[in-house]
Amino acid sequence: GAVVSQHPSWVICKSGTSVKIECRSLDFQATTMFWYRQFPKQSLMLMATSNEGSKATYEQGVEKDKFLINHASLTLSTLTVTSAHPEDSSFYICSAITGLDQPQHFGDGTRLSIL
Amino acid sequence: SQQGEEDPQALSIQEGENATMNCSYKTSINNLQWYRQNSGRGLVHLILIRSNEREKHSGRLRVTLDTSKKSSSLLITASRAADTASYFCATEPDRGSTLGRLYFGRGTQLTVWP
Numbered sequence: 001g002a003v004v005s006q007h008p009s010w011v012i013c014k015s016g017t018s019v020k021i022e023c024r025s026l027d028f029q030a031t032t033m034f035w036y037r038q039f040p041k042q043s044l045m046l047m048a049t050s051n052e053g054s055k056a057t058y059e060q061g062v063e064k065d066k067f068l069i070n071h072a073s074l075t076l077s078t079l080t081v082t083s084a085h086p087e088d089s090s091f092y093i094c095s096a097i098t099g100l101d102q103p104q105h106f107g108d109g110t111r112l113s114i115l
Numbered sequence: 116s117q118q119g120e121e122d123p124q125a126l127s128i129q130e131g132e133n134a135t136m137n138c139s140y141k142t143s144i145n146n147l148q149w150y151r152q153n154s155g156r157g158l159v160h161l162i163l164i165r166s167n168e169r170e171k172h173s174g175r176l177r178v179t180l181d182t183s184k185k186s187s188s189l190l191i192t193a194s195r196a197a198d199t200a201s202y203f204c205a206t207e208p209d210r211g212s213t214l215g216r217l218y219f220g221r222g223t224q225l226t227v228w229p
Contacts, residue, residue: 006157032215043203044158044219093157100215101145101165101207106157 001027004096006107014115015086021079021110023094029074030096034104035067038091050077084114119147119187119204119220127226134191136223138204139184145209147180147187148217152201161189161202166209194227201225 003026011019023033032051036044048069049057056069066088068080077096081088091111095104119140128134138147146165150158162178164171164187171178177190191198201224205217 004157034216036219041224043221046216046218049216091155095158097215103148103160103163104158104217105160106150108157109155111155 002098002105003027004030004094004105004107006094006110008110009108010111010113012113012115013084016083017114019081019084019112021081021092021094021112023077023079023096023107025075025096025105028096028098028105030077031074031099033071033077033094033096035069035077035079036093036095038093038109040091044093047079081112084112086114088112089114119206119218121202121204121220121223123223124221125224125226127228128194129228130194130196132194132227134194134198134225134227136189136202136204136225138187138189138220140187140204140206140218140220141185142206143209144182145207147178148205148207149176149178149187149189150203150205150219152203152222154201158203191225194225196227196229199225199227 005024007022035047047062050071052071058064071077093109095106119138122137148163149161152158164180175192180187201222203222205219
């Protein structure tokens with residue numbers, strides 16, 4: 001149980017393109033989903049917290065107009081990297097929880113490469 | 116920063132040996148969690164220990180928590196080559212708007228040689 005599916009797993013695109021990443025909880029309803037960014041051999045940096053039906057809460061320093069988050073249902077959150085540039089290249093990972101004080105369930109991540 | 120800090124950054128051992136990783140953090144917490152990440156993949160949850168707990172076991176894993184020292188340790192006993200991965204501690208702060216969020220340390224890269 002508690003499977004999170006993240007799609008696509010790998011994206012290569014040209015600078016200026018907008019890229020959408022989906023995060024789905026397959027067998028449970030997620031009260032909250034989270035989006036992280038990870039650079040090679042480094043920690044996960046929390047970007048934003050996403051709750052169904054409300055605006056995402058962004059961490060300090062994360063541009064909300066650059067990283068658009070939509071949480072349309074209890075099983076789906078999307079992250080859109082708008083007008084992506086090479087510095088946006090990274091590994092993006094989502095996670096979901098069923099409630100507070102519970103473990104997070106992670107997707108397998110999306111490797112984004114902007115040329 | 117609310118992040119935890121793992122120590123050591125890298126650990127290399129032989130199969131059968133025990134591996135110990137430490138984590139220190141700064142803020143009051145609801146719980147502390149340990150995760151494992153294989154290269155280029157998502158994270159797998161290992162153990163969650165709550166602030167009122169001192170020790171927890173799961174198979175070959177043993178986690179301790181000392182809230183007075185704001186530190187935790189993860190012990191993997193009788194390690195196997197398949198345990199090779201990065202291990203992260205993550206803390207869930209206990210207050211207000213940060214409820215539910217996790218803040219990760221930099222991780223320990225564990226290599227277990229056959």
